[in-house]
Amino acid sequence: MGQLEIGNPVQQVKxxxxxxxxxxxxxxxxxxxxxxYFFKFAGVVFPFNHTFVYLFCAFCLVLCWVIVRRPYASFxxxxxxxxxNFFIQGEIPVYWVLVVIAPLLPEIYLxxxxxxxxxxxxxxxxxxxxIIAAVLYNIVYEAFVWWSxxxxxxxxxxxxxxxxxxxxxxxxxxxxxxxAKKFGIRVKALLG
Amino acid sequence: MAAIDFVSNLDEDTWVHKLDxxxxxxxxxxxxxxxLLFMDPFYLTGILMLGLLLWxxxxxxxxxILPLLLTILILAMSAIVFATFYNYNQPNTNILFSIGSxxxxxxxxxxxxxxxxxxxxxxxxxxxxxxxxxxxxxAKGLMKMKVPINxxxxxxxxxxxxxxxxxxxTNISNAQTIRGVNKKGLRGSWNSFKLAVFPLLINSLRKSRxxxxxxxxxxxxxxxxxxxxxxxxxxxxxxxxxxxxxxxFAAAIYFRFILGLGGxxxxxxS
Numbered sequence: 179m180g181q182l183e184i185g186n187p188v189q190q191v192k193x194x195x196x197x198x199x200x201x202x203x204x205x206x207x208x209x210x211x212x213x214x215y216f217f218k219f220a221g222v223v224f225p226f227n228h229t230f231v232y233l234f235c236a237f238c239l240v241l242c243w244v245i246v247r248r249p250y251a252s253f254x255x256x257x258x259x260x261x262x263n264f265f266i267q268g269e270i271p272v273y274w275v276l277v278v279i280a281p282l283l284p285e286i287y288l289x290x291x292x293x294x295x296x297x298x299x300x301x302x303x304x305x306x307x308x309i310i311a312a313v314l315y316n317i318v319y320e321a322f323v324w325w326s327x328x329x330x331x332x333x334x335x336x337x338x339x340x341x342x343x344x345x346x347x348x349x350x351x352x353x354x355x356x357x358a359k360k361f362g363i364r365v366k367a368l369l370g
Numbered sequence: 371m372a373a374i375d376f377v378s379n380l381d382e383d384t385w386v387h388k389l390d391x392x393x394x395x396x397x398x399x400x401x402x403x404x405x406l407l408f409m410d411p412f413y414l415t416g417i418l419m420l421g422l423l424l425w426x427x428x429x430x431x432x433x434x435i436l437p438l439l440l441t442i443l444i445l446a447m448s449a450i451v452f453a454t455f456y457n458y459n460q461p462n463t464n465i466l467f468s469i470g471s472x473x474x475x476x477x478x479x480x481x482x483x484x485x486x487x488x489x490x491x492x493x494x495x496x497x498x499x500x501x502x503x504x505x506x507x508x509a510k511g512l513m514k515m516k517v518p519i520n521x522x523x524x525x526x527x528x529x530x531x532x533x534x535x536x537x538x539x540t541n542i543s544n545a546q547t548i549r550g551v552n553k554k555g556l557r558g559s560w561n562s563f564k565l566a567v568f569p570l571l572i573n574s575l576r577k578s579r580x581x582x583x584x585x586x587x588x589x590x591x592x593x594x595x596x597x598x599x600x601x602x603x604x605x606x607x608x609x610x611x612x613x614x615x616x617x618x619f620a621a622a623i624y625f626r627f628i629l630g631l632g633g634x635x636x637x638x639x640s
Contacts, residue, residue, distance in 0.1 A: 195520065196582065196586055196590070197523070197581075197582045197583075197585035197586045197590040198578070198579060198582030198583060198586060199582070200520060200523055200524060200527060200582070201527050201531070201578040201579075201581050201582040201585070202575065202578050202579075202582065203524070204524060204527040204528050204531050204578065205531065205535070205571075205574045205575055205577075205578045207528060208528065208531050208532050208535040208574070209535065209567075209570065209571060209574065211532070212532075212535055212536060212539055212570075213563070213567075241571075254520065254521075254524055257521055257524045257525075258524045258527070258528045259528075261524065261525050261528045261529070262528055262532055264402075264496060265496050265499065265500050265528075265529060266438070266496070266497075266500065266529075266532055330406060333453070333485065334456075365571065365572070365575070368572065369575060369579070
């Protein structure tokens, strides 16, 4: 068993992101953007439809972390949903430039926090750390969205209304994370 | 909810189909950025007309992508309707008509049109690239542009999987309709979403495992995907399109910022 020490080629391959991981992340990104149609057609009025965006985003992001359990999973997740946004749902390029930065803070946070665990992968089972990481991601994402709504799309939304929506969104992010963690562990057990 | 089929448009042999994916990306980026510079529906209509010219010359069949086009149209129309009834608090507002306490104003309609165009033009233009380019070729084009292989692979996977997942969702939605699931209103939508999400996820993940393993068996992790036989050189036509896009962009900046056209007529932000 001496060959299975950390740093040997087998362990290095295990740590590397594989095509299966990438495609799994793609599925969650696609799921997030498909879910977007649900609330779009559910008749929730702007700007309150935005509260659902972050709930779904946190839900799919945490599913990614719980099932894939790789560093930079949130970065690949962002690239995938931004690709859908740009090519299929026609978003403006500002999304590309800015939202891709959203995974930076949560990934740094997860990287630092995982040192406290004897098995670093255990961080992806910790509800507290997942909530903090998902909220960090979605707050940056939501801030960019509101900036683009006001500055690029030129929709005049009152500041106090943005504040209310932002607050409800944070609750949505936490709910999405808690649901996704529970659901992700169940799916992971099913997939094996 | 009907499924979207991008593949059926790949068979055509128009000049747009023959363009290198890099040139196409450049052209589409031009059409995505330029509408953001203008605040006048007249100029935005001009940009849309140019885009439609490109659209029709690509001979894109509308039927397979009709659900997507309808979605874009609904989104743009809802933006117009929302803005028309929004109170912009401008002193020189003229009321067009009223529905109860809601008042449709000319300023609202004007800004709604701008918003609608800004949503619709990029959406319609990006459809050209996914309808005329094989996702694998697009991924290769991105790799030629020095995009990391993992990121290019994400693009490929996303463009391949989005229609598949959408199709799966359509099947689940149809099954729910047959079984009499109430989807009306927010409560009904939430209920149907709850019932759909688990089978959607499990079926999609099963497909992803199969595809991922197939890709892995072809040496993805060893980065063997970096080499391919297909030669990707920019032809004269590609270069012509790139130059034309640069000229188009320069003309837009000249009109907007040097001549001051296309922005000063805006009622809302003047």
